[in-house]
Amino acid sequence: MLSAQSFAIIGSGALGAYYGARLVQGGHDVHFLLRSDYETWRAKGLQIESAAGNFSLAPKQLNAYRSPAEMPKCDCIIVALKSTDNHHFDSLIRPVLGPNTAILTLQNGLGNEQKLADLFGKERILGGVAFVCVNRVGPGLINHTSHGLIRLGEFLGGPSTRAQALASAFASSKVPCDATDDLTTVRWEKLIWNIPFNGLSTALNQTTDQILATPQGENLVRRIMVEVIAGGRACGATLDDNLIDINLDRTREMGAYRTSMYLDRQAGRELEIEAILRQPLEAAKERGVSVPAMQAVYEMTCMVDKQFLHK
Amino acid sequence: MLSAQSFAIIGSGALGAYYGARLVQGGHDVHFLLRSDYETWRAKGLQIESAAGNFSLAPKQLNAYRSPAEMPKCDCIIVALKSTDNHHFDSLIRPVLGPNTAILTLQNGLGNEQKLADLFGKERILGGVAFVCVNRVGPGLINHTSHGLIRLGEFLGGPSTRAQALASAFASSKVPCDATDDLTTVRWEKLIWNIPFNGLSTALNQTTDQILATPQGENLVRRIMVEVIAGGRACGATLDDNLIDINLDRTREMGAYRTSMYLDRQAGRELEIEAILRQPLEAAKERGVSVPAMQAVYEMTCMVDKQFLHK
Numbered sequence: 001m002l003s004a005q006s007f008a009i010i011g012s013g014a015l016g017a018y019y020g021a022r023l024v025q026g027g028h029d030v031h032f033l034l035r036s037d038y039e040t041w042r043a044k045g046l047q048i049e050s051a052a053g054n055f056s057l058a059p060k061q062l063n064a065y066r067s068p069a070e071m072p073k074c075d076c077i078i079v080a081l082k083s084t085d086n087h088h089f090d091s092l093i094r095p096v097l098g099p100n101t102a103i104l105t106l107q108n109g110l111g112n113e114q115k116l117a118d119l120f121g122k123e124r125i126l127g128g129v130a131f132v133c134v135n136r137v138g139p140g141l142i143n144h145t146s147h148g149l150i151r152l153g154e155f156l157g158g159p160s161t162r163a164q165a166l167a168s169a170f171a172s173s174k175v176p177c178d179a180t181d182d183l184t185t186v187r188w189e190k191l192i193w194n195i196p197f198n199g200l201s202t203a204l205n206q207t208t209d210q211i212l213a214t215p216q217g218e219n220l221v222r223r224i225m226v227e228v229i230a231g232g233r234a235c236g237a238t239l240d241d242n243l244i245d246i247n248l249d250r251t252r253e254m255g256a257y258r259t260s261m262y263l264d265r266q267a268g269r270e271l272e273i274e275a276i277l278r279q280p281l282e283a284a285k286e287r288g289v290s291v292p293a294m295q296a297v298y299e300m301t302c303m304v305d306k307q308f309l310h311k
Numbered sequence: 312m313l314s315a316q317s318f319a320i321i322g323s324g325a326l327g328a329y330y331g332a333r334l335v336q337g338g339h340d341v342h343f344l345l346r347s348d349y350e351t352w353r354a355k356g357l358q359i360e361s362a363a364g365n366f367s368l369a370p371k372q373l374n375a376y377r378s379p380a381e382m383p384k385c386d387c388i389i390v391a392l393k394s395t396d397n398h399h400f401d402s403l404i405r406p407v408l409g410p411n412t413a414i415l416t417l418q419n420g421l422g423n424e425q426k427l428a429d430l431f432g433k434e435r436i437l438g439g440v441a442f443v444c445v446n447r448v449g450p451g452l453i454n455h456t457s458h459g460l461i462r463l464g465e466f467l468g469g470p471s472t473r474a475q476a477l478a479s480a481f482a483s484s485k486v487p488c489d490a491t492d493d494l495t496t497v498r499w500e501k502l503i504w505n506i507p508f509n510g511l512s513t514a515l516n517q518t519t520d521q522i523l524a525t526p527q528g529e530n531l532v533r534r535i536m537v538e539v540i541a542g543g544r545a546c547g548a549t550l551d552d553n554l555i556d557i558n559l560d561r562t563r564e565m566g567a568y569r570t571s572m573y574l575d576r577q578a579g580r581e582l583e584i585e586a587i588l589r590q591p592l593e594a595a596k597e598r599g600v601s602v603p604a605m606q607a608v609y610e611m612t613c614m615v616d617k618q619f620l621h622k
Contacts, residue, residue, distance in 0.1 A: 204514060204615055216613035223603075292534075292603035300611075302527035304515055 005169050006074040008096045009033065012064075014136040015106060016080030018144050019175060021048055021057055026173025031063040031071050033092065038066050040140035049137075050144040052174055073098030076166060079105040079116070083275035086115055093120065102162055104152060106130045108194065108260070109275025110187060110283060113155040126163060127183045128152030129190050149176045153183035188232030188239060193247050194259075194276050196224040199297035201262040202271060203304055208257040212248070220293065221248070227291040231284025261301075271305050273298070316480050317385040319407045320344060323375075325447040326417060327391030329455050330486060332359055332368055337484025342374040342382050344403065349377050351451035360448075361455040363485055384409030387477060390416040390427070394586035397426055404431065413473055415463060417441050419505065419571070420586025421498060421594060424466040437474060438494045439463030440501050460487045464494035499543030499550060504558050505570075505587050507535040510608035512573040513582060514615055519568040523559070531604065532559070538602045542595025572612070582616050584609070 005028055009020040012034035024030045034041065041064045047056040065071050068091070077096055081088070086107075093103065097120060104126040105112045113127045129152075133145040150170055154160050163179040170177035180186050200211050200221070211217050225244045232239050251257070264271050277298040284291045316339055320331040323345035335341045345352065352375045358367045376382050379402075388407055392399070397418075404414065408431060415437040416423045424438045440463075444456045461481055465471050474490040481488035491497050511522050511532070522528050536555045543550050562568070575582050588609040595602045 200611075200614075204611060205516070206614065211614065214613050214616075216610035220607060220610040220614070223606075293607055295534075296531060296604055296607040299527035299531040300511075300515060302525050303511075303517065303522065303531070305525075 005029070005076060005165070006072070007031065007169075008068075008071055008074040008077045010068070010077055010079050010092050010096070011081035011085070012037070013080065013082070014134045014142055015130060015132070016078065017046060017136070017142050018048060018050075018132070018134045019078065019080070019106070019130070019150070019170070021046055021055070021142070022173040022175050023169065024057055024061060025055060026169065028169060028173065029063075029074075031065060031074060031096075033065050033068055033071065033096075035066065037136075037139050038064055044140055046140050046142070048142045048144060050142075051146050052144065052148060068092050068095040071096050074101060076102045076104055079103060079107060079112070081107065082270070083107045083109055083112055083272045084270040086112065086275075089115060089119055102126060102166070104128055104166060106150065107275065108190075108272055109277075110191070110279035111275055113183075117155060122155060125155035126152055126166065127155055127187065129186045131190075149178070151178045151180050151186045153180040153186065155183065157181065157183065182238065184235060185232075185237040185239065188228070188235065188237035188280075189243065191232065191276070191280050192225050192228050192239070192243050193251070195228050195280060195294060195297065196221045197251065198259045198261040198272075198276050199224075199301050201259040202265050203297065203300035205262070205265075207262070208251050208259065209255055212252060218248070224293045224297060227284070227289070227294045228280065231280060231287070231289045231291055231294070234287035234289045235283050265304065265306070268306055271301065273301050273305065277301055316340070316387060316476070317383070318342065318480075319379075319382055319385040319388045321379070321388055321390050321403050321407070322392035322396070323348070324391065324393070325445045325453055326441060326443070327389065328357060328447070328453050329359060329361075329443070329445045330389065330391070330417070330441070330461070330481070332357055332366070332453070333484040333486050334480065335368055335372060336366060337480065339480060339484065340374075340385075342376060342385060342407075344376050344379055344382065344407075346377065348447075348450050349375055355451055357451050357453070359453050359455060361453075362457050363455065363459060379403050379406040382407050385412060387413045387415055390414060390418060390423070392418065393581075394418045394420055394423055394583045395581040397423065397586075400426060400430055413437060413477070415439055415477060417461065418586065419501075419583055420588075421502070421590035422586055424494075428466060433466055436466035437463055437477065438466055438498065440497050442501070460489070462489045462491050462497045464491040464497065466494065468492065468494065493549065495546060496543075496548040496550065499539070499546065499548035499591075500554065502543065502587070502591050503536050503539050503550070503554050504562070506539050506591060506605060506608065507532045508562065509570045509572040509583075509587050510535075510612050512570040513576050514608065514611035516573070516576070518573070519562050519570065520566055523563060529559070535604045535608060538595070538600070538605045539591065542591060542598070542600045542602055542605070545598035545600045546594050576615065576617070579617055582612065584612050584616065588612055 007030045009016045009032045012032040045058045106128045131149045137143045167177040167179040229239045318341045320327045320343045323343040356369045417439045428436045442460045448454045478488040478490040540550045
């Protein structure tokens with residue numbers, strides 16, 4: 001059993017709050033950076049309604065901060081910001097960085113690790129993909145409906161004792177977690193789903209069952225997935241063709257699911273187009289892969305982005 | 312000057328009513344098949360508010376019919392049905408067909424002439440493309456805001472005295488009209504605009520200025536136009552690359568224009584996907600042209616079609 005570790009959670013929205021609270025429960029020393037819920041956490045604590053067991057943390061169990069300057073240096077910084085906030089990396093992360101601090105991003109899409117590496121040094125960086133349904137349903141109230149697996153690995157690839165130690169910290173905190181030697185493959189596996197379903201749901205204002213309700217819709221999803229797989233392979237990911245059928249079957253079981261980007265559009269929030277759509281598209285194009293359907297989905301998502309940010 | 316001709320207008324919506332009324336004004340013998348406005352026309356006649364001059368026709372100037380069986384055989388049948396009603400061709404047109412009757416379709420998209428040719432013989436068929444903005448704004452009230460040019464020609468191609476005579480009949484009725492030897496080119500010229508703007512406006516619920524508001528939107532429109540031009544050329548059309556810039560410039564001048572298919576979607580009416588999107592797509596694919604952006608636009612339009620008709 002590894003000894004307890006210290007964590008800084010940068011971005012305590014639903015994802016950061018849920019995983020951070022699990023680590024607290026697991027006996028680790030966790031420090032949360034948060035904005036809107038700070039007063040609620042200080043007054044009433046944090047409640048988690050979870051498919052893996054409800055629990056709550058009292059104010060005295062929560063180390064909550066409004067500014068990173070107040071936070072201690074930690075063994076590991078977990079980045080759980082929305083990727084649209086990546087331009088705040090330097091101001092939010094540098095104050096918490098000790099000489100040996102690792103940085104684990106659990107954010108969506110591609111490019112987050114690279115940006116962190118450019119700022120803080122590539123040897124510090126790990127990435128993780130969270131397969132989880134979790135929402136903030138009110139101040140200090142998180143609803144975790146299903147799944148929860150984290151697959152994490154070194155940005156530079158290969159095995160490491162650090163990745164193993166982090167996986168153990170999660171696993172001993174009721175969070176299933178695998179350390180992978182091949183983060184690239186894990187990232188692209190998730191993109192096979194994220195690119196067609198986040199993109200089309202946002203562009204067309206549709207739930208996942210509506211996207212698959214016509215043969216034309218299924219055909220378009222399949223064509224996008226073929227391109228994502230080709231793009232991922234060109235980037236070094238190991239991806240089997242049967243991931244298409246596996247993803248379609250799972251999605252049909254999800255019913256009228258609203259993707260995160262669809263919910264962001266409905267709420268008038270900024271869209272994670274850069275990490276989920278543009279970076280994978282550019283990565284594929286740079287390697288000479290033909291990706292016209294990915295390109296169209298990227299373009300259409302930009303076209304419906306409320307603020308027309310992508311000029 | 313050619314002598315007066317007799318016309319049957321099959322489908323007296325905005326387009327059929329406007330052009331038919333102009334032919335009445337030009338001294339021709341015109342017979343209108345119509346449904347919803349029949350009682351209004353019989354009681355109050357037809358009013359045309361037109362950029363080319365307002366006018367009205369009294370009930371006694373209008374030969375209006377609710378059934379084609381009541382109509383006389385005419386020199387020319389003008390088909391102005393929405394292409395989603397093409398399955399009614401046989402029942403609506405055959406009763407009006409004399410031994411030498413020509414059939415001119417002014418409908419949108421591809422495939423209308425072929426379907427008429429299959430039913431009634433290819434030597435009868437002419438096609439025309441109407442460049443016009445005209446709407447039915449109330450019972451017996453048509454609003455013609457701009458343009459009006461018809462370019463018409465033989466389905467089988469080449470020059471004909473019949474096409475010339477029809478062009479003269481229109482031209483002497485305040486309708487600018489060219490006879491063309493090359494209907495294929497004229498059809499595809501219009502598709503260069505119709506495919507991207509009808510398709511994207513319908514899929515994304517956007518006006519034409521919104522479609523062009525981002526560089527990604529303009530880029531997608533351009534990529535679709537490149538594919539339409541390649542498809543048209545493979546089908547024998549003569550299309551210059553500068554049609555892309557010409558169409559984009561004209562569209563920017565149109566402001567917040569609502570395409571016909573967008574209006575159909577808003578009103579919950581059937582969409583002209585078959586003629587405007589699917590037939591050109593299939594024609595290009597059959598000839599080995601790569602049309603992934605056209606394919607995506609076709610698929611997405613099917614995906615938002617309210618009735619999910621395209622299963």
